[in-house]
Amino acid sequence: MPTLNSDVKKELRKIIEDSLRSLDIEAIPAIEIEVPPRESFGDLSTTVAMSLTKILKKPPRKIAEELVNSIEDKTIFEKIDIAGPGFINFTFSKEYLYAEMKKLIIEKERFLREDVGQGEKVQIEFISANPTGPLHLGHGRGAALGAALSNLLRAAGYQVEREYYINDAGKQVKLLGLSVFARYQQLLGRAYPFPEEGYRGEYIKEIAHAIREENGEKYLTSEFDEVSDFFIDYSYETILSEIKRDLSEFGITLDTWQSEREMYRTGEVERAIEGLREKGLIYEKEGATWFKSTAFGDDKDRVIIKQDGEYTYFSSDIAYHRKKVQKRYDELIDIWGADHHGYIPRLKAVIEAFGYPEKKLKVILVQMVTLLRGGKPVQMSKRTGDFVTLKEVIDEVGSDTTKFIFLTRRSDSHLEFDIEVAKAQSSENPVFYVQYANARINSIFNHAKEKGLHTERLFDADFRLLSLSEELRIIKKLLLYPMIFEGAVHTCEPHRITFYLQELSGLFHPYYNKYRVISDDIEQSRARLALCEALRIVLREGLEILGISTPEKM
């Protein structure tokens, strides 16, 4: 019984498996199926014959031959070749390609999406920037990736929740409050020392201004400790609402916002530590309280309560991840800046300490973003508060372009983001290349309607009229989408979709340029419109996953 989705690769794999079974081969190895490097090598190929040489003690080409001969039903193939040291190259028949394309047009996303997740619950935590300053470009990278990944996993049948963890407790927000307090005092003419490690950005002064606007000199004679709650809360709430605004401008939404402070207030932190204590994983040393993370492979044990009685940041993170893991998510994904990589072992230790396999937590590290302007690095300093924000970049470069740049790189490669280049290229930017393909197709459909052509039921068109090499190439590429999709899901790498879309667009534009979709030949026009329809379905699906808009006109 065919599933909703009939991924050509899956189908081929099944055929090969059946064939191996009919040859009485016991240990069937992992069957590698790949897109061959050259078109003359067919549509898909397998190296299975070569990997069987050692087991069967026969030359690979001989094995390949036997394998090919034992394939009973060859109707979906135009030909099967054995090439080189033992590659088996499969070329699909046109009839098969047409039938698959018809399914694509009828079933749309159901054809394109693979149900990998089967309803599993996944939580993706990303961005989680401290609410002590505006989002910068590095956060943007994590945001673009996190959003695309959640779209991707949702499309793959996972139940995904996107969460932002707000570090609204502890030293950093206190320092923020103190920085604003100092600026407020200075604003009112009082010589108040600015904290050594304080936040020096302009936005601190703006918050101080706002407080003066609303409250006048009310806090002029106060000491910070008396009014710290007000200054801290006012400051971080202001910044958090700006973060939310920036994310919304960037086109990214979160489902839940977890406050660190809540973890303390509701007693989660104490309960978590108690939980570890019951397992004998907590001990006192040198006046501090430690978690025995070395029991789970960490380099050293970690302090959770300092000598002065304060909790460390790690404490709330223990509680936070305990809470997440107990919420019965099947999988947790954290997206972090790569500078936190040293933190992974201790958090994995936490997961294990609470009795879950460490695999349950997958940490994706996003490497640093170097911001350039015209080839020169832009100086960024948290100390002086001198940095370029995400908002400035998307205002200057555009959200779609910015996301696309982030999503054309692997997360573990360092990224150079040159604002000038991003802007200068904007007219010939790859993102527009893909969007433009969609816009052009849209325009073709408008034209078709003007000419009174039926654009309904295009799956009934006579696909045999799509016999140009360019057309077959496009159809084959379209049918590879599920394979790319599945790969992106398994590796958590949305950038695979980005590259695929560029390649697909790269087949459409030359075709568009060389041939006309709409002509006096009505049957041919309908067939070509069907091809355009299939293209449009795939382009939109892919762009939607990436979180990039699909303008109808450009």
Add this chain to the structure above:
RNA sequence: GCGCCUGUAGCUCAGUAGGACAGAGCAACUGCCUUCUAAGCAGUGGGUCAGGGGUUCGAAUCCCUUCAGGCGCGCCA
């Protein structure tokens, strides 16, 4: 010193559970708009896959090593 990431065309980057003569975009040069959108198309040039060993029928991909860049190694977050 130890650990993690990276090193592929002039630039920015894909390609790594090993597979066939290594790819794209940008930049450079030459052409194409009375025809569904020129944010497009056609063509040209461009590489010791950082260096060196090793494993393998086969290595950009795996192992070792050297070099280079980035980031970590707190009772900071």
